[in-house]
Amino acid sequence: MGYLIYTDIFATKGIEYLLVIGFLIALILFWRLLRGSEIGPEAAGAESGSYAPGWFLVPDGLYFHRGHTWAKPEAGGIVTIGMDDFAQKLVGKPSALALPRVGEVLEQAKSGWKVEVDGKTLEMLSPVQGEVVAVNEEVAKRPDIVNSDPYQKGWLLKLKDRRLNADLKNLLTGKLARAWMEDVEDALRQRIYGDLSAALPDGGVPVSGIARSLDPENWEQVAREFLLTDQ
The missing domain is CATH 1.20.5 (Single alpha-helices involved in coiled-coils or other helix-helix interfaces)
Known part of the structure; x- marks a missing residue:
């Protein structure tokens, strides 16, 4: 049965x-x-009002140059400047920083300092012009601070800018800075993942030293393209 x-x-x-x-x-x-x-806890709290919906922090109250440097106006025409979160993730951990001396004069969108990584030297553009009145000696001794805290402890220079208002008009801040950084991220994701980037909501978090991941043999040229120093 x-x-x-x-x-x-x-x-x-x-x-x-x-x-x-x-x-x-x-x-x-x-x-x-x-x-x-x-x-990371330090970077996430780098600045009150930090904007980080994607890969890179864009704090409120800062002005950004398209070469991935930032400026923060202080009292008396003093401006604090440094490299942004994208730049530190792009190049990775620097072995040394070649900073100008107090008294030197920098020009806006011209070479401001140099970053040494794995035996390669990269120039970075100054976001504003002015006379150097202070150098962050702690960062000069410990360049990795720019990786852990690029917007506060990782500041590089203080300048006396006598045409500050005019210089700031050439920089991006607030919504414009956030929109620009989102465009940078989109372009980077496309470069990393190609056609797959549209299918990946976040595309994966890039490791420190993005340029080397993109092109291990010619990574410094990739970095110069993003830092606008490839000319």
Whole structure:
């Protein structure tokens, strides 16, 4: 005598669906944990009002040059300047910083300082003009500070800018700076992932030293393109 065995296929499928949903939830939690560890507590709190929906921090109250340097106006026409979050992630951990001396005069959008990484030297553009009145000696001794805290402890120079208002008009701040950085991120994602970038919501968090990931043999040229010093 045969037996009729009844299998509830909906119950079986239900278990499969639950497993898939559980996997997706675990993946999302892991991704958030990864994103949090990548940004880090120091960088995430680099500035009140920091804007970081994607890969790079864009703090409020700062003015950005398209060569990925920033300026922060202080009292008495003093301006604090440094390299932005994109720049430090682009080049990675520097072995040395060649900073100008107090008394030297910098020009806006001209060479302001040099970053040495893996035996290569990269110039960075000064976001404003002015006379150097202070140099961050701590960063000169420990260049890796620009990686952990590019907007506060990682500042590089203070300048006396006698045409500050005119210089600031050539820089990006607020919504314009955020929109610009989003465009930079989109271009970078396209370069890293190609056609796949549109299918990846975040495209993965880039490691420190993005330029080397893009082109290990000619990474310094890649960096110069983004820093606008490839001419």
